[in-house]
Amino acid sequence: MPIAKQVAEAMTRASWIRRMFEEGAELKAKLGPDRVFDMSLGNPIAEPPEAVRAELRRLVNDPVPGMHRYMSNQGLAEAREAIAARHARAGGVDVGADGVVLSCGAAACLNVLFHALLDPGSEVVIVAPFFPEYLFYAANHGGVVKIAKTTDDFLLDVDAIEREVGEATRAVVICSPNNPTGRLYDEASLKALADMLARKAPDALLVSDEPYRRIIFDGHRVPNLLDVTTQSVIISSHSKDIGLAGERLGFVLVHPEARDRQALLDAMVFSNRTLGFVNAPALMQRVIATTQHATVDVADYQRKRDLLHGPLVEAGYACPKPEGAFYLFPRAPIDDDVAFVRKLIEHGVLVVPGSGFGWPGHFRISYCVEDRVLEGALAGFRAAAEQVRAAT
């Protein structure tokens, strides 16, 4: 049976991340899992905090009547309230429970938002290097993606973004702390971006996709986009900060003074239903309603960053030090990032070429893995760099 042309075409360009995952599985079968150092996926090893497990046990042992039923398509009121309150405590603007929409991870939230915002041909501006799934999420809803590059050290280049913004722009999506670079955008650059957008496309929404907001190092503070502009939404999830990626808990926060706020919320709630998410898993919504204070061990991610970053720089890799998330995005020692990633595979190391993130010449390391993998991979990174340098 023929499948849709659009899907067939998208699958041929499908994410490098998946492709590396498959190559990794093959390599593990061939070499044995102990000799493969897989840093290709952002599938964190950190287990959820004890508070989350305890709440799950409590609910299972002492169930609330009706807790597995359908609920409001916007999400459980207690969960929305708790999420809004945590953001207000950390930031300033309180979106209130009615300004929160829950769905199946940040992935579903982005789809719900795009479904609500985009007509065929509407444009979404994203910033390269980017999370590759943005391309598919926008296309799912008829959107056309425009790509603006960051500066060489992966910070926002507002002029480059401005060149991509036009009459058809409905949203500009940024991601901070960033996947794949781990960089954090400061408040001044968010402000400059918001000012540009207010001037050039006042109806467009500024969207901050920030599932890594609470995975932040060295005492940095993540500025809150909602404090910077009213035309803003935040998208996030508990996949990374509470280690619940498989439980599919994401949320959208809409600024209380966003233009046409209620229409946007209504459209998202409707889309949440008609796209079939309806909305996030019920039991886990109850769990996160009382565990917003909890996070995975962020200091351990910082330790893993340091275990890798210093030695990589010493081995000659150029790589800005990330302020958060759990990725490094070094420059490959040769221009062809795909060839270099294949060279790393010869050493049992799996990473993803920068080409998959719209930024050739680099590669992404996902260090949310066991220390054994980091240590094994370092030997591979050193050996591969020496080999390609000796050959040039």
Ligand SMILES: Cc1ncc(COP(=O)(O)O)c(C=O)c1O
């Ligand atoms: C930048 C970014 N946005 C969205 C997502 C989707 O996350 P979720 O598991 O919450 O759907 C990811 C997952 O890796 C991500 O890195």
